[in-house]
Amino acid sequence: MALTFVTTNENKFREVAIIAEEYEIELEWEKRAYMEIQADSLEDIVRFGVREVCREIGRPCFIEDAGLFIYALRGFPGPYSKFAFLTIGNRGILKLMENVENRLAEFRSAVGFCSPGGEPVVFSASVVGRITYEPRGTGGFGFDPIFEVDGKTFAEMSTREKNLLSHRGAAIRKFLLWFKGESRQDMGG
Amino acid sequence: MALTFVTTNENKFREVAIIAEEYEIELEWEKRAYMEIQADSLEDIVRFGVREVCREIGRPCFIEDAGLFIYALRGFPGPYSKFAFLTIGNRGILKLMENVENRLAEFRSAVGFCSPGGEPVVFSASVVGRITYEPRGTGGFGFDPIFEVDGKTFAEMSTREKNLLSHRGAAIRKFLLWFKGESRQDMGG
Numbered sequence: 096m097a098l099t100f101v102t103t104n105e106n107k108f109r110e111v112a113i114i115a116e117e118y119e120i121e122l123e124w125e126k127r128a129y130m131e132i133q134a135d136s137l138e139d140i141v142r143f144g145v146r147e148v149c150r151e152i153g154r155p156c157f158i159e160d161a162g163l164f165i166y167a168l169r170g171f172p173g174p175y176s177k178f179a180f181l182t183i184g185n186r187g188i189l190k191l192m193e194n195v196e197n198r199l200a201e202f203r204s205a206v207g208f209c210s211p212g213g214e215p216v217v218f219s220a221s222v223v224g225r226i227t228y229e230p231r232g233t234g235g236f237g238f239d240p241i242f243e244v245d246g247k248t249f250a251e252m253s254t255r256e257k258n259l260l261s262h263r264g265a266a267i268r269k270f271l272l273w274f275k276g277e278s279r280q281d282m283g284g
Numbered sequence: 285m286a287l288t289f290v291t292t293n294e295n296k297f298r299e300v301a302i303i304a305e306e307y308e309i310e311l312e313w314e315k316r317a318y319m320e321i322q323a324d325s326l327e328d329i330v331r332f333g334v335r336e337v338c339r340e341i342g343r344p345c346f347i348e349d350a351g352l353f354i355y356a357l358r359g360f361p362g363p364y365s366k367f368a369f370l371t372i373g374n375r376g377i378l379k380l381m382e383n384v385e386n387r388l389a390e391f392r393s394a395v396g397f398c399s400p401g402g403e404p405v406v407f408s409a410s411v412v413g414r415i416t417y418e419p420r421g422t423g424g425f426g427f428d429p430i431f432e433v434d435g436k437t438f439a440e441m442s443t444r445e446k447n448l449l450s451h452r453g454a455a456i457r458k459f460l461l462w463f464k465g466e467s468r469q470d471m472g473g
């Protein structure tokens with residue numbers, strides 16, 4: 096069975112495709128932007144976005160949104176992580192964290208799925224880690240080089256390693272488990 | 285004639301009410317949040333938002349959105365200025381600007397007006413200034429204490445003084461001039 100993932104981000108698609116393989120689900124990549132609202136919660140953002148994009152493309156699909164919430168910065172950059180990455184980048188975050196002792200941060204992920212005419216279903220997960228003092232590693236994307244869990248940044252891990260620990264990996268797994276259950280029911284199980 | 289301004293921000297309402305007085309327009313304050321989309325352009329944000337909120341309240345109304353676009357930070361915090369203010373604040377911006385020579389920044393404002401059943405009309409304006417090295421002044425709100433024009437920060441100016449120079453003042457004036465013209469036409473002029 097094939098499942099449509101709507102994202103413009105190739106790195107994200109690759110990460111998620113590897114997890115989908117574990118569940119024997121084939122991902123179809125719909126490379127398009129969808130409408131994102133400004134909200135404090137990623138769940139609200141994907142709920143709105145997946146309903147709209149599902150209406151546009153007319154078939155079941157899912158989206159995923161993630162953000163880095165730094166405790167000492169009151170949750171900055173949070174839902175606007177992509178914009179912060181494209182403007183101030185990892186260097187900007189490290190500058191904001193200069194002389195800040197509390198390095199705790201959370202990467203959060205929300206996944207939204209919708210079928211035409213149906214209501215969105217949302218799954219989320221998070222992982223707590225620390226903001227490093229320097230970027231490390233060349234894997235991953237976005238803020239991965241400055242976020243470490245158990246002494247390794249996400250950019251120092253292979254995609255499979257990151258998927259085991261990451262917010263996105265956890266949220267996607269919750270979603271895919273649910274999706275497989277739903278599909279079985281549809282097939283008369 | 286009374287005109288409805290939708291905003292949750294009391295400071296913003298007060299600034300705009302003073303300008304409306306000059307045009308002999310009475311402002312009615314509709315204190316409610318409206319849906320904001322994530323977009324690079326304030327114009328797109330107000331166009332979408334005013335259409336939605338006008339549908340909700342069922343009468344002509346306008347909204348205003350503003351942002352601080354810092355050249356050396358590639359336009360950060362831009363459309364997400366409110367979130368950046370509430371999280372990293374003026375201190376965060378000044379930290380990001382430590383050892384940055386190019387202090388140029390732009391405050392931008394977009395005003396959106398809509399009547400039930402009509403298309404939104406959008407007006408915008410901007411003012412170029414500099415990011416200070418320290419916050420100065422107690423007036424205004426948001427990033428006003430760190431944005432200076434002609435040697436004075438917006439927070440060091442009276443509301444009337446700020447309105448003469450500011451992005452918001454300019455965009456609101458454009459809108460009100462247009463609105464008065466439209467109103468005259470409606471009355472058969």
